[in-house]
Amino acid sequence: MIRLEEISKKFGDLIAVDNLSLTIEDGMIFGLLGPNGAGKSTTLKMITSILRPDKGNIFIDDISLKDDPFKAKQNFGYVPDSPDLFLGMKGEDYLAFIAAIYNIDKNEGLQKAEKLAERFNIKDNLGDYIINYSHGMRQKIMIIGMLLHSPHNLILDEPLTGLDPESFYTLKEIMRENALEGKTVLLSTHVLDVAEKICDKLAIINKGKIIFTGTLEELRQLKNENSSLETLFLELTKE
Amino acid sequence: MKRFLSILKATYYSSLSISFSKRQKKMRNPFIPQLISGLILVFYFAFLFYESASNLGKLNISNQSIFEYVDIYFTCIIFFGLFMSIAISPSIYFYKGDEAFLPLPIKGRELFLAKYLINIYYSFIYGGTSLLALSIITCISFNLPFYCYIIGILASIIETLLLSFISFIVALFFSIFIHFKTSKVALSLYSTIFALIGVLGFIFSIFFSIEGNDITSIENSIHTIYSNLTFINWIAYIPSKVILVNSPIDLQFVGYGLIVLVVIGIITFLLADKFYLTSLYSTSSHHKKKKASHIDKVFSLAMKYPFLFFIRREFYSLSRNSQLFISSLIYSIIMLISGISLLSFFAFSQELALPKNILFIVVFALVLTASLQPYLSYISLPLEGKSFYLIKTMPFKSSSYIFSKIAFGFIYTGLINIILFSVFLPLLSFDIYTIILSIPFSIVYSFSSNLLYLLISIFFSHFDYNNPIEILQKGWGNAIVIIANYLFPALSLITIITFSLFLPNMLYLAVVIDIVFYLGIDILLYFLVKKSFSYLLNKDVTI
Known part of the structure; x- marks a missing residue:
């Protein structure tokens, strides 16, 4: 479970996130939607401790990120929006690095890494340097890295960008499997079709504030329309 | 012209990769820190040069001062040549901005010339200014007439251009074969090494090409300069050490240099027009060969010996950044060679038999400076x-992370220390206690220097760059490292000098005191680094 309590973040005069409170329950896929510059990535970066909130507190499975960051960090895995990271490492080195950081049992980690690499179809590329990977392959290795330590909370920033249809499907399956196991999956996306199909619950963020939280059905009832998420989203963010 | 200026401007901005400060809401231009770093170097070399040049200005010129004079100027040229080969060679075809130029209707020579001019700008900031300062100081020291200043300025510009042209030609030539290779990093590494060999070859061919007694000819030529008569009798059309040494005040060098420049310039741009864009296209499309995975071995290492795994990671990380890797390697090689040659000079020279206590100071000063490898x-x-x-999102234990970084630096610097001490202390007939004590001293001293540089990097690190060489170009951190580089050995030398002068029979005690002193610094710095790193993990990082 991820809980945000009145968090705010300013960059100079720009208020990127404004007094935002949100609770993401276990066992669901939660989508964070919003136009460009709405504050989605800043919110995810605060949840993953890349940025510090100016105000408020964040709890990962009831552990305060401010008070005990080490313990809180063990409870989530994160896929950033840009997968161009650790380019100087080989795929296998990156996974071993993650295994060492999270103290995963050697056999369990190895088995899981091989299984996931096979599932995402990059097992044959693990001996290559990440710099030689395509964008999609880099995205896949980041996703495998996130899943390797079986975190209770999965946080994914635009995870579907650049994935081929097969991997796209695999990731959707994995997210669903994790949600069914009672874990929390939080993702931000621009692709409203995806959000409509896979998210159990949504939050729409605009100008740093949450303007809607609930299911798609609840959004439709609120607007009294039976339109697509795209139409409802455009209406909401225009107001 | 307008078109070329636009290309030049775009290339300049792509080379700067100016960072955006979210807090200040304005673009940060690295020009001022670059200028200051350049000026520090200029003043440092100028100070060294002025001392030896002023000695030469006196009537009784000794062989030793001529030796110094040649060495300082020569060292400057070598440093500068190395810088050119490291910085230029990969930059001509591995800038990220290149991909944006490829779809545009731009000729190879236009882009190449733009990059060349940008690199010249950086070269003058980081090295050319040193040569310029040396030329001007030579004129002041020898009381030369005004026209010699102009010749000196021209000579330093020509030297800058000549050295950079060589790096460019080698890199360009190498890039012709680019499509046979798969890895950009490997290519970058090979071309840097080749450029390096080219520049060093050029410099050494000048240095060693003259026949006869070098010192005598240089002495004669400097006498001639001092008498303000005609310039030296240089061997026509054959570059020599004499020409190089006298270049700041030699009109014939300027003429000779201009002819060479024009010829090399024409060849370079003809080559660039023919091959440059083809090479760029090749670098933007590389084929991939799958390499066999050894995931079980890598996992075993990571889980059984995480510390070793992290050190291995540091090595790979550095080796994948060829410019930084080569520059750190070159720094050590130069320091080792200059340290060894100077110490050998003291060890075998009959004329310069120094007293033991003075030798003690010299050995320590040289070894401590030689082993400083701040960049790692x-x-x-x-x-x-x-x-x-x-x-930042991972549950990192800062101690293991910090230790891996320091250990990697230590393996490098500590080893250089130990090798130099164990070769030279016995060779210079120091007692066994000093020789044995030098080993723990090397260890604690290397830890201290590595901890200090890591601490500086925690406060001044930038993580947003296109090319890793920008780490050394951006911000104030590099300037602070350069200053610290000269101050840090001084702490130890105070004890060494005090004992050498006042207690020459208890020199080993100076080493013991230094061991205790640096051990204390190690502990203090370690806690500071640990605390600061935790702070860095929790603070916002602009990326």
Whole structure:
């Protein structure tokens, strides 16, 4: 479970996130939607401790990120929006690095890494340097890295960008499997079709504030329309 | 012209990769820190040169001062030549901005010339200004007439251009074969090495080409300069050490240099027009060969010996950044060679038999300076680049992370220390206690220097760059490292000098005191680094 309590973040005069409170329950896929510059990535970066909130507190499975960051960090895995990271490492080195950081049992980690690499179809590329990977392959290795330590909370920033249809499907399956196991999956996306199909619950963020939280059905009832998420989203963010 | 200026401007901005400060809401231009770093170097070399040049200005010129004079100027040229080969060679075809130029209707020579001019700008900031300062100081020291200043300025410009042209030609030539290779990093590494060999070959061919007694000819030529008569009798059309040494005040060098420049310039641009864009296209499309995975072995190492795994990671991280890797290697090689040659000079010279206590100071000063390799520890943190993003989200134990960075730097610097001490202390007939004590001293001293540079990098690290060489170009951190580089050995030398002068029979005690002193610094710095790193993990990082 991820809980945000009145968090705010300013960059100079720009208020990127404004007094935002949100609770993401276990066992669901939660989508964070919003136009460009709405504050989605800043919110995810605060949840993953890349940025510090100016105000408020964040709890990962009831552990305060401010008070005990080490313990809180063990409870989530994160896929950033840009997968161009650790380019100087080989795929296998990156996974071993993650295994060492999270103290995963050697056999369990190895088995899981091989299984996931096979599932995402990059097992044959693990001996290559990440710099030689395509964008999609880099995205896949980041996703495998996130899943390797079986975190209770999965946080994914635009995870579907650049994935081929097969991997796209695999990731959707994995997210669903994790949600069914009672874990929390939080993702931000621009692709409203995806959000409509896979998210159990949504939050729409605009100008740093949450303007809607609930299911798609609840959004439709609120607007009294039976339109697509795209139409409802455009209406909401225009107001 | 307008078109070329636009290309030049775009290339300049792509080379700067100016960072955007979210707090200040304005673009940060690295020009001022670059200028200051350049000026520090200029003043440092100018100070060294002025001392030896002023000695030469006196009537009784000794062989030793001529030796110094040649050496300082020569060292400047070597440093500068190395810088050119490291910085230029990969930059001509591995800038990220290149991909944006490829779809545009731009000729190879236009882009090449733009890059060349940008590199010249950086070369003058980082090295050319030193040569310029040396030329002017030569004129002042020898009381030369005004026209010699103009010749000196022209000579330093020509030297800058000549050295950079060589790096360019080698890199360009190498890039013709680019499509046979698969890895950009490997290509970058090979071309840098080749450029390096080219520049060094050029410099050494000048240095060693003259026949006869070098010192005598240089002495004669300097007498001639001092008498303000005609310039030296240089061997026509054959570059020699005499020409190089006298270049700041030699009109014939300027003429000779101009002819060479024009010829090399024409060849370079003809080659560039023919091959440059083809090479760029090749670098933007590389084929991939799958390499066999050894995931079980890598996992075993990571789980059984995580510390070794992290050190291995540091090595790979550095080796994948060829410019930084080569520059750190070159720094050590130069320091080792100059240290060894100077100490050998003292060890075998009959004329310069120094007293033991003075030798003690010289040995320590040289070894301590030679072993300083600030870049390894200073760059290891910012080298993480955007990956530091993800590291911040992980449950990192800062001690293991810090230790791996320091240990990697220590393996490098500590070894140089130990090798130099164990070769030279017995050779110079120092007692066994001093020789044995030098080993723990090397260890604690190397730890201290590595910890200090890591601490500086924690406060001044930038993680947003296009080319890792920018780590050494951006911000104030590099300037602070350069200053610290000269101050840090001074702490130890105070004890060494005090004992050498006042207690020459208890020299080993100076080493013991230094061991205790640096051990204290090690402990203090370690806690400071640990605390600061935790602070860095929790603070916002602009990426």
